[in-house]
Amino acid sequence: MASMASTLTSSSLTTKLQKPSLLDSSFHGTPVVRLQPAKAATNSNNHGLSVSMSANGSTPSYDLSAFKFDPIKESIVSREMTRRYMTDMITYADTDVVVVGAGSAGLSCAYELSKNPNVQVAIIEQSVSPGGGAWLGGQLFSAMVVRKPAHLFLNELGIAYDETDHYVVIKHAALFTSTIMSKLLARPNVKLFNAVAAEDLIVKGGRVGGVVTNWALVSMNHDTQSCMDPNVMEAKVVVSSCGHDGPMGATGVKRLRSIGMIESVPGMKALDMNAAEDAIVELTREIVPGMIVTGMEVAEIDGSPRMGPTFGAMMISGQKAAHLALKSLGLPNALDGSYVGSIQPELILAAADSAEIAEA
Numbered sequence: 001m002a003s004m005a006s007t008l009t010s011s012s013l014t015t016k017l018q019k020p021s022l023l024d025s026s027f028h029g030t031p032v033v034r035l036q037p038a039k040a041a042t043n044s045n046n047h048g049l050s051v052s053m054s055a056n057g058s059t060p061s062y063d064l065s066a067f068k069f070d071p072i073k074e075s076i077v078s079r080e081m082t083r084r085y086m087t088d089m090i091t092y093a094d095t096d097v098v099v100v101g102a103g104s105a106g107l108s109c110a111y112e113l114s115k116n117p118n119v120q121v122a123i124i125e126q127s128v129s130p131g132g133g134a135w136l137g138g139q140l141f142s143a144m145v146v147r148k149p150a151h152l153f154l155n156e157l158g159i160a161y162d163e164t165d166h167y168v169v170i171k172h173a174a175l176f177t178s179t180i181m182s183k184l185l186a187r188p189n190v191k192l193f194n195a196v197a198a199e200d201l202i203v204k205g206g207r208v209g210g211v212v213t214n215w216a217l218v219s220m221n222h223d224t225q226s227c228m229d230p231n232v233m234e235a236k237v238v239v240s241s242c243g244h245d246g247p248m249g250a251t252g253v254k255r256l257r258s259i260g261m262i263e264s265v266p267g268m269k270a271l272d273m274n275a276a277e278d279a280i281v282e283l284t285r286e287i288v289p290g291m292i293v294t295g296m297e298v299a300e301i302d303g304s305p306r307m308g309p310t311f312g313a314m315m316i317s318g319q320k321a322a323h324l325a326l327k328s329l330g331l332p333n334a335l336d337g338s339y340v341g342s343i344q345p346e347l348i349l350a351a352a353d354s355a356e357i358a359e360a
Helices: 074-091 104-113 151-157 173-184 251-258 273-283 296-302 312-328 345-359
Strands: 014-016 041-044 050-053 094-100 121-125 144-147 161-163 167-170 190-194 196-204 207-215 231-240 285-288 291-293
Touching: 074 190, 094 104, 094 207, 104 121, 104 173, 104 312, 121 196, 121 231, 144 173, 144 312, 151 161, 151 167, 151 173, 151 312, 167 173, 196 231, 196 251, 231 251, 231 312, 251 285, 251 291, 251 296, 273 296, 273 312, 285 312, 291 296, 291 312
Parallel strands: 094 121, 094 231, 121 190, 231 291
Antiparallel strands: 014 161, 041 050, 144 167, 161 167, 196 207, 207 231, 285 291
């Protein structure tokens, strides 16, 4: 592999914000409509109070000097939250795909899956805040490094970055996390159940058929209180993206080992970025019937190297897991070339031809 630049200077970086194209998907899926952010104007009154206005110059429809909320009963707030959440629990008690772990791989997987509006996707995340380790780049540093060609996924999401020959840098990892979540969670076929733990798997006839769930705080305190039985969520496919080993990491493959569905979980090897990222994407697969592994959990089960603070493999592994899930569901997918989304097939073929010419 060609060597990467050893230093970054302002002259060696070019800020990129890709324009939307007709083939606006790194897997030629359903195009994602990008809304250009409105330019804000600032109006300062005599008291020094700044009020943001939309680009068309209209003023806010309320008076900030005498602002008052509409009335509401406290019970209404409680009923709205409870009714909607319980409706979601009823809806997703039997779903198409459950993604366990809302880190960068899990979010990328769910995002790719959600492009098919007929696929119901439930995301289980033990933490209150989804995102896993993708809120920071590494060692509490904010920038996120993504090796090419994974930057094509960033282009699809509309995330700006600085570019070098072999990699790109997002100015803050939280920009990736917040952007993909804002797009993903707005889709009607997706529900994030955060602060919920996957305590076990449902296994029937040698096939994983869902997850056993509980409130995360209950799961963390089973030893401090009387037994609180869990709940269940059936699924046609489970995608395990629990991350590398740790208190809550690699829980999916460790459970498979403990019940005898796989022989061993050797754990990931020492860091080697060049070997690790390729291996994680290549080895993303259906590890047992009904369960796909993605992200750093792949390194745990295969004993492949860890990659440290680079995130491209998480994104592409997640995308691959999504298309493995689509294939398992018998739906069009990029792995067998049948995934075209809403784009005309001839346009996809033309784009593929152009890509092959460019590579040559």
